[in-house]
Amino acid sequence: MMGGVEVAKKLGYEVELRFEGKAKFYSPPLPSPKGYAPSSLPVFFNPVSKPNRDITILFLAAYFEGRKIRVCEALAGTGVRSIRIAVETVVAEEIIANDVSRNAYELIKINAELNGVGDIVRASNADANELLAMCGRGRPRYDYVDIDPAGSPAKFVENGFRGCNRGAVLGATATDMSALAGAKAESCMRKYSAKPLKTPFSKELGLRILAGFMVKTAARLGLASTPILSFQKDHYARVFVKVERGINSAKEKLRRMGWISYCPKCLAIYTRKWVEEPPTTCEICGTRIDYGGPLWLGELTDKELVSKILSRAYDDPSTYKESLKLLDALAKEDTSLIGYFPVNALAEKLRSSPVGPSKIIEGLTEIGYKATITHIDPGGIRTDAPPKVVDEVFRRLCVKT
Numbered sequence: 001m002m003g004g005v006e007v008a009k010k011l012g013y014e015v016e017l018r019f020e021g022k023a024k025f026y027s028p029p030l031p032s033p034k035g036y037a038p039s040s041l042p043v044f045f046n047p048v049s050k051p052n053r054d055i056t057i058l059f060l061a062a063y064f065e066g067r068k069i070r071v072c073e074a075l076a077g078t079g080v081r082s083i084r085i086a087v088e089t090v091v092a093e094e095i096i097a098n099d100v101s102r103n104a105y106e107l108i109k110i111n112a113e114l115n116g117v118g119d120i121v122r123a124s125n126a127d128a129n130e131l132l133a134m135c136g137r138g139r140p141r142y143d144y145v146d147i148d149p150a151g152s153p154a155k156f157v158e159n160g161f162r163g164c165n166r167g168a169v170l171g172a173t174a175t176d177m178s179a180l181a182g183a184k185a186e187s188c189m190r191k192y193s194a195k196p197l198k199t200p201f202s203k204e205l206g207l208r209i210l211a212g213f214m215v216k217t218a219a220r221l222g223l224a225s226t227p228i229l230s231f232q233k234d235h236y237a238r239v240f241v242k243v244e245r246g247i248n249s250a251k252e253k254l255r256r257m258g259w260i261s262y263c264p265k266c267l268a269i270y271t272r273k274w275v276e277e278p279p280t281t282c283e284i285c286g287t288r289i290d291y292g293g294p295l296w297l298g299e300l301t302d303k304e305l306v307s308k309i310l311s312r313a314y315d316d317p318s319t320y321k322e323s324l325k326l327l328d329a330l331a332k333e334d335t336s337l338i339g340y341f342p343v344n345a346l347a348e349k350l351r352s353s354p355v356g357p358s359k360i361i362e363g364l365t366e367i368g369y370k371a372t373i374t375h376i377d378p379g380g381i382r383t384d385a386p387p388k389v390v391d392e393v394f395r396r397l398c399v400k401t
């Protein structure tokens with residue numbers, strides 16, 4: 001086994017040995033914990049994305065339990081994600097860790113050997129689109145395809161689906177939150193063919209735009225895709241969809257796409273199906289309002305799956321400690337409730353000091369409404385209660401405190 005000095009000599013740049021999950025791997029030294037551009041390194045690595053990798057691994061172990069699957073990590077960087085899949089799960093019999101960069105390819109081979117998983121993790125040095133587009137045309141498809149670019153996954157998603165076997169899952173990360181959450185609206189329209197909307201819950205709308213983009217792209221290929229695990233954290237959004245064949249099921253998924261309108265005055269949230277017109281005037285207070293979409297209006301996450309993932313994470317809390325809080329929140333959240341009321345916005349509207357979200361959630365459920373937290377904002381309340389009821393509960397709690 002080569003040491004760090006030999007590895008650096010072979011690769012032609014400095015490396016450091018890092019540890020993540022149960023894997024060890026070489027990466028270029030990271031200049032400073034914050035404020036560096038990972039893409040400026042000879043090979044990309046971002047330690048902040050550990051929860052993204054943790055949850056991918058826990059997801060694969062839970063979803064494919066009892067099966068042997070083929071995985072393609074189409075944009076693999078150092079290969080740490082693929083190596084962790086091989087080391088921390090028993091489901092993968094073959095993992096293609098691909099990267100267009102020659103530096104990344106050479107490093108993946110070294111890192112796979114370093115962990116003793118060179119027989120499972122096979123390095124590949126191709127353009128992700130070329131690799132995936134060949135699947136089904138002389139190349140076997142995969143049970144799990146991972147797309148994790150720096151920026152938007154939009155240009156890889158269609159071929160990602162081409163790489164998917166029947167019953168497979170496609171997981172995609174987007175780090176262009178400024179486009180998805182509405183700061184760069186034209187970028188969002190160009191990449192995702194969707195109009196973003198600035199609201200206090202724009203990040204959720206961004207997550208739903210990404211999920212909707214995956215559903216639309218699959219439908220074009222005659223595939224039905226369903227989001228089964230989605231989250232927004234730090235600088236990125238991540239969606240896993242399961243993929244099935246069938247034009248009718250693809251159409252059925254498209255019926256769950258639509259528009260969201262939001263009133264900044266009374267905080268009302270409106271949803272409309274894709275075939276309907278989104279409202280442009282608030283039905284409650286008459287304010288002119290704007291809309292975003294088309295986006296995914298269905299559930300973002302399968303609760304049963306999340307509870308399996310969560311229990312696996314708690315079986316080994318030291319390995320997955322950075323992800324426990326996020327998984328706890330995902331397990332409590334009801335994403336059939338679209339958008340949320342941030343307590344700060346409520347307090348501002350009612351000219352009062354904020355009340356803790358848990359108290360409002362309790363107050364709403366006591367009177368028969370659905371209400372949960374959201375993983376996206378610790379001060380957010382998802383509910384099916386109309387704004388007037390939320391205001392009443394909020395006021396009542398203000399008087400009490």
Ligand SMILES: C[S@@+](CC[C@H](N)C(=O)[O-])C[C@H]1O[C@@H](n2cnc3c(N)ncnc32)[C@H](O)[C@@H]1O
Nearest residue numbers: 044075076077081099100101127128148149150
């Ligand atoms: C965000 S990094 C991947 C990080 C990795 N998945 C992880 O979890 O650490 C994105 C990688 O995509 C690679 N890349 C960029 N364009 C590509 C393309 N067209 N095909 C394959 N790889 C590409 C870059 O070289 C970079 O290593």
Ligand SMILES: [Zn+2]
Nearest residue numbers: 263266282285
């Ligand atoms: Zn209104």
